[in-house]
Amino acid sequence: MTATAEHPAGSAGASGGPARATRPIDDETARAIRGFEAYGDGDWDEITREAIGEERIVVNMGPQHPSTHGVLRLMLEIDGETVTEARAGIGYLHTGIEKNMEFRTWTQGPTFCTRMDYVAPFFQEVAFCLATERLLGITDDVPERASVIRVLMMELNRISSHLIAIGTGGNEMGATTVMTIAFTAREEILRLFEAVTGLRMNHAYIRPGGVAVDVPEGFTDQAREALKKVRGYLKDLGDLMLANPIFKSRLTDVGVLNLAGCMALGVTGPVLRSTGLPYDVRKSAPYCGYETYDFDVPVSKNADSYDRVVLRLEECYQSLGIAEQAMSRLDASEGEPVMVADKKIAWPAQLAIGSDGQGNSLEHIRKIMGTSMESLIHHFKLVTEGFPVPAGQAWQTVEHPRGELGVHAVSDGGTRPYRAHFRDPSFNNLQAVSVMCEGGQVADVVVAVASLDPVLGGVDR
Amino acid sequence: MSDENDQATQDDATPDKVTPDKTAQDKAALDKAAQGRAIQDKAAQGAGLPGSGAGGRPSDLERVGSHLEVVEVRHGMFGAHGSGDTSGYGGLVRPVALPGPSPRPYGSWFDRVVDVLTEVLRTGGVDPDAAIEKVVVDLHGADSAEAPQAELTLYVAREHVVPVCQALRDDQDLRFELSLGVSGVHYPHETGRELHAVYHLVSVTHGRRLRLEVTAPDEDPHIPSTTSVYPANDWHERETYDFFGIVFDDHPGLARIEMPDDWEGHPQRKDYPLGGIPVEYKGATIPPPDTRRVYS
Numbered sequence: 001m002t003a004t005a006e007h008p009a010g011s012a013g014a015s016g017g018p019a020r021a022t023r024p025i026d027d028e029t030a031r032a033i034r035g036f037e038a039y040g041d042g043d044w045d046e047i048t049r050e051a052i053g054e055e056r057i058v059v060n061m062g063p064q065h066p067s068t069h070g071v072l073r074l075m076l077e078i079d080g081e082t083v084t085e086a087r088a089g090i091g092y093l094h095t096g097i098e099k100n101m102e103f104r105t106w107t108q109g110p111t112f113c114t115r116m117d118y119v120a121p122f123f124q125e126v127a128f129c130l131a132t133e134r135l136l137g138i139t140d141d142v143p144e145r146a147s148v149i150r151v152l153m154m155e156l157n158r159i160s161s162h163l164i165a166i167g168t169g170g171n172e173m174g175a176t177t178v179m180t181i182a183f184t185a186r187e188e189i190l191r192l193f194e195a196v197t198g199l200r201m202n203h204a205y206i207r208p209g210g211v212a213v214d215v216p217e218g219f220t221d222q223a224r225e226a227l228k229k230v231r232g233y234l235k236d237l238g239d240l241m242l243a244n245p246i247f248k249s250r251l252t253d254v255g256v257l258n259l260a261g262c263m264a265l266g267v268t269g270p271v272l273r274s275t276g277l278p279y280d281v282r283k284s285a286p287y288c289g290y291e292t293y294d295f296d297v298p299v300s301k302n303a304d305s306y307d308r309v310v311l312r313l314e315e316c317y318q319s320l321g322i323a324e325q326a327m328s329r330l331d332a333s334e335g336e337p338v339m340v341a342d343k344k345i346a347w348p349a350q351l352a353i354g355s356d357g358q359g360n361s362l363e364h365i366r367k368i369m370g371t372s373m374e375s376l377i378h379h380f381k382l383v384t385e386g387f388p389v390p391a392g393q394a395w396q397t398v399e400h401p402r403g404e405l406g407v408h409a410v411s412d413g414g415t416r417p418y419r420a421h422f423r424d425p426s427f428n429n430l431q432a433v434s435v436m437c438e439g440g441q442v443a444d445v446v447v448a449v450a451s452l453d454p455v456l457g458g459v460d461r
Numbered sequence: 462m463s464d465e466n467d468q469a470t471q472d473d474a475t476p477d478k479v480t481p482d483k484t485a486q487d488k489a490a491l492d493k494a495a496q497g498r499a500i501q502d503k504a505a506q507g508a509g510l511p512g513s514g515a516g517g518r519p520s521d522l523e524r525v526g527s528h529l530e531v532v533e534v535r536h537g538m539f540g541a542h543g544s545g546d547t548s549g550y551g552g553l554v555r556p557v558a559l560p561g562p563s564p565r566p567y568g569s570w571f572d573r574v575v576d577v578l579t580e581v582l583r584t585g586g587v588d589p590d591a592a593i594e595k596v597v598v599d600l601h602g603a604d605s606a607e608a609p610q611a612e613l614t615l616y617v618a619r620e621h622v623v624p625v626c627q628a629l630r631d632d633q634d635l636r637f638e639l640s641l642g643v644s645g646v647h648y649p650h651e652t653g654r655e656l657h658a659v660y661h662l663v664s665v666t667h668g669r670r671l672r673l674e675v676t677a678p679d680e681d682p683h684i685p686s687t688t689s690v691y692p693a694n695d696w697h698e699r700e701t702y703d704f705f706g707i708v709f710d711d712h713p714g715l716a717r718i719e720m721p722d723d724w725e726g727h728p729q730r731k732d733y734p735l736g737g738i739p740v741e742y743k744g745a746t747i748p749p750p751d752t753r754r755v756y757s
Contacts, residue, residue, distance in 0.1 A: 094719040096735075099728055103735055103750040137602020139610045263638050263665075266693025277665070284668050285609065385756040391559050392599055395612060395661055395672055397641065406661060408644045412533070412557045415756045419729075421644035423661065423697075428642060431696050460719060 061445065063092045069168065069449070070456035074433065078442060086437040086445065088430045093460035101420045105386030106132050107347055109417060111204040113407075116422060117458030118201055120161040122153045123400045124407075124422065124458075125206035130287055131409040132208040134394035138340055144329075145336040146210035147288045152326035153196070153205070154288075154398075155319040156223075159230065160189040161401040162312040162319075166237060169309065169450035173250055178240060185233035188226040195219060210339035213351040220327040227320055234316050242310060251306035255436040255448030258303050265435070266428045269403030270315065271452060273299045274307040281399040293322050305451035315401075345387050348379045386415035400425050402453055422461060426454040533557040533650035557650075562595035568606025570669060571598060571613045577635055578615075581628040592621035614672040619684045622660075622675050626690040629662060629671070637662035637671055640687075642697035645705035647730045655679040656707050660687065660694070677707060686712040704729035 061074040073089035101112045113128045114121040133139050163182040170178025190200045196215050197205040205212050241247050257267065259275040272279055280297040282290040298314040300307040339346040348368070352361030368375045391413035397406040403425030410419040429452050436448040534556045566572050575596055579589040594616040601610040617625050629637040641661040648655055654676040662671045677684050686709035687694050698709040699718040706727040709715055717724060726733050737749025 091717075091719040091721070096728060099735060100750070103753075134601040134610050134612075137600075139602060139608075264692045266640055266642065266691070268639075279665055284665070285670065287609075391557060392601075393559075393614075393646075393659075393672075394599065394601060394610075395670070397670075404641060404663075406641050408659060408661070410646050412559075413555075419644075419646045423642045423644070427696065427700075428693060431693065 059442075063089070069454050072430070072449070072454060072456055072459075074437075074445065074449070076437075076442065076445065081441045081443075083437050083440055083442055083445060086434050088433045090427075090430065090456070090459050093456045095461070097461045098420055098422065101417050103416065105415050106208050106389055106417060107386060109208075109420065110206055111202075113420070113422065114202050114204050115457065116461050117400070117402075117405075117424060117426065117455045119164050119455045119457075120157050120401050121201055121203055122150075122157040122206065123398055123405050125203065126150050126154060126288065127396055127398045127405050127407040127422075128409070128420065129206050129208045130398070131394045131396035131407040132389065134396060135389045135392055135409060135411050136208070136345065137390070138209065138342065138345065141340050141342070142210055143337045143340065144289070145214075145333045146338045148326050148329045148333065149196075149211050149215060149338060150206055150288050151290065151293070152223075152323055152330065153193070155322045155326065156189050156192060158319045158401050159316045159323075160186045162316050163189075165312055165401070165450070165453040166241075166309060169447075169453070170241065170247075172446050172450055173247075175241075175247070178237065181233055181236050181240070185230050185237075188230050188233075192219075192223050192226055195222060207339070207347055209342070209345045209347075210337070212347070214338045215330065220330055223323070223327060227323060231317075231320060234313060234320075238313055242313075248306060251304065251309065251447055251451075252302075253304050253306075254440065254444045255305045255451045256303050257432055257436050261432070261435055265432050267403065267432050269400065269425055269429070270308050270311045271429060271432070272403070273297065274311055275303040276301050281397050281404055285397065287396070287398060293325050295319075295322050305447050308451045343378070344382075348382055388413060388415050389417075397423075402426050402455070402458075403429060422458075424458040424461065426452075426456070427459045427461075430454050430459060531556045531558045533648070560597055560599060563598040567596065567598045567613065569611065570667075571596075571606055574613070574635060574669070574671065575615070577632060578625070578628055581632045581635070582621075582624065585624060585628065587621055587624050592618055592625055594618055612670070612672060614674055616674045616676070619675045619677055622673070623685050623687060623690060625673065626660070626662075626687045629673075630690055635664065636666040637664045637669070639663040639665055640691035640693045643687075643694055643701050644697075645701040645707060645729065647705055649679075649731045651676075653678045656682055656705055658684055658701055658707055682706055683708050683710050685710050686715075688712055703727065706730065 057078050059076045059078055061076055063071040063073040065072075065074075071092035073092065075085075075087045075089055076083050077085035095115075097112050097116055101109050104112065109128050109132070110125040113124040116124050130139070133142060163186045167179040167182025167186070170176075170182070193203065194200050196219065197203040197212070199205075257265075257271060257275070259272075259277055261267070262272045262275055262277075268279065276299050278297040278299045281287075282295075283297055295318045298311050298318065300311055350361045350364035351359065352363075354362070368379050389411040391411055393408065393410040395406060395408050397404050399405075404423075405425055406423035408419070408421040408423070409417055412418040432452065433449060436452070437445045440448065534554065536554055537551050567575065575593070579593070582589040582592055597614040597616070598606055599612040599614065600606065600608070601612065603610050605611070606613075615625075626640075629635045639662070641663060644659050644661075646657040646659060648657065656677045656679065658675045658677070660673040660675070662673065663669070664671070675684050682705075684707055686698055688698065688709075689711070695713065696718060698712055699715060701707050702709060702712075702715050703717040703719050704727055716722065720728065735749070735751035737751060739746040739748050741747075
């Protein structure tokens with residue numbers, strides 16, 4: 001589809017012969033094979049003739065291939081450099097997170113689901129907590145400040161996730177500088193996560209009813225400084241990539257999937273928006289108060305890999321805008337609660353930094369241990385037993401960097417989820433690999449898969 | 462969690478014995494439940510009466526006038542069975558009940574969608590009463606169905622799921638053109654309806670979300686595949702087959718997707734153990750998660 005001259009994988013054409021990995025057996029080769037015949041009956045000769053004469057070659061790309069974003073296995077049937085059939089094989093990272101969640105309390109749930117799509121952990125946490133809050137019937141009781149913190153964390157996470165998508169996508173095409181800039185920028189955001197949650201990933205910070213702990217003092221100033229740098233890095237990335245002729249010729253018209261294809265295959269996120277449909281859950285079914293933020297949903301028309309990179313960059317700028325608004329709201333709501341007032345649900349923790357890292361503050365422990373036996377019992381029961389969630393089911397979706405993330409939470413009235421199912425966007429979007437790659441070149445498979453940006457932790461769960 | 466006792470009591474509490482005219486009784490039960498776990502009352506009520514789940518939502522249920530559907534009855538607490546229960550909760554009887562059908566009007570756009578769907582199905586030669594088993598509105602604590610957290614669930618008879626999906630996708634007043642996939646739930650005590658497949662549909666055109674729920678018995682775990690209408694459900698149905706053993710008939714390639722091809726059993730079913738080993742620390746052992754005490 002694209003010119004092969006620019007990239008190393010297409011260099012077969014440089015040797016002068018046709019650009020294909022296999023070619024039909026010619027008579028001369030056939031005679032040479034006959035010369036190696038060990039037995040006179042000719043059976044082996046026929047087998048080799050059939051095997052070599054057949055051009056159908058199936059190549060397993062992955063599950064340990066560096067350009068498949070983890071343990072994705074692509075089964076490619078190739079004819080020369082052309083992919084005639086492509087199938088994705090998954091399941092190599094299946095860890096039974098959904099099953100495990102059925103054996104822990106609702107509050108312990110985020111600790112598990114944050115590990116699904118580890119590049120965008122906050123989205124699973126928020127989606128699961130919103131679903132839990134629906135079941136509890138406390139959607140409207142979640143404090144404003146908690147929602148603002150959730151929005152801020154999600155938008156920062158969206159930027160860091162898109163940076164991974166762009167950076168690793170560039171790296172896979174041999175543009176290492178794209179990767180180093182993107183990872184440097186992501187590092188700034190991970191430091192912010194570390195300041196708030198204590199961890200760079202697997203945060204378990206969003207809890208049913210609010211968030212685990214308020215942001216530390218002076219956080220918004222720190223974040224503004226960091227985001228200034230991130231904005232600079234984003235500009236560098238744009239300058240480096242968007243007008244680069246090699247980059248453009250590698251990505252333009254590669255991995256095309258039109259609107260009808262996206263709808264049929266349930267593909268959402270930047271891939272859907274690159275077809276021109278401005279479908280974004282933040283706008284169509286707002287949660288966490290997204291309807292009160294001012295932002296645009298960028299779309300483009302060409303539905304190819306290049307447009308998706310442009311969209312991801314543009315979404316990063318939109319997220320920076322939302323983060324700005326969220327931070328000014330945080331400044332205005334200093335000291336307000338970040339957890340629901342209902343003490344039957346609110347996790348009784350007041351975290352603080354101690355000499356041995358973050359944990360329950362000494363003052364809080366002194367209060368519950370020293371002043372009230374009932375408070376101690378309550379604390380103990382809530383932590384060990386959890387809170388009962390009314391029987392029923394809820395479906396909550398959020399706009400994940402890769403598309404629409406859905407949580408189907410079912411409760412039987414107990415203190416643990418009866419079932420927690422995650423509709424991960426990467427899982428669904430990988431179905432489009434066949435459509436996007438067949439008929440293209442092997443080298444374009446890498447580009448097409450990178451434009452889908454699958455994270456296998458989320459795919460396999 | 463499950464023993465013969467549970468199964469025996471379950472037989473007395475099948476959903477069809479719970480009739481809507483027991484609403485007054487429901488409310489009384491719910492009010493009590495709202496004040497905490499009224500152990501004595503629950504025990505006196507016996508398993509046959511529709512009680513509420515712990516910490517029930519009386520306000521919701523009153524508003525939609527819904528009755529509850531008992532899917533399981535549990536005895537005791539802390540998962541203790543067979544041996545002497547020293548907890549004092551041994552006599553506790555707690556029915557597990559999910560929200561049952563909601564009466565009209567459902568509120569918001571829900572009525573319109575159900576009406577249009579009924580009409581389209583009738584035009585297409587499908588008996589809507591047979592196809593749509595019940596309609597459930599989950600308000601999730603909201604005052605009315607207009608609230609963003611209110612959800613509409615249509616329970617569809619499995620033989621009619623494909624025409625229902627077709628109607629939902631193609632009619633201009635419905636236009637649920639995007640399917641977000643299928644998830645399964647296993648209710649081992651809901652005799653004859655053990656396996657549920659739940660479909661999540663989105664109408665981008667009208668900005669609506671809808672849930673379809675289809676059930677199949679354990680003995681005959683077959684549901685027609687919806688991939689002819691929603692190709693996106695391909696992998697989701699494979700996943701549901703892999704985890705629950707629901708066979709989606711006429712699926713283009715119903716193979717396992719997450720588990721290895723030669724795996725035995727379907728891991729997300731409730732009768733499939735979580736597994737795990739006891740963890741030892743300084744002489745004491747912590748049991749694996751699925752053998753720890755349960756509070757539900």
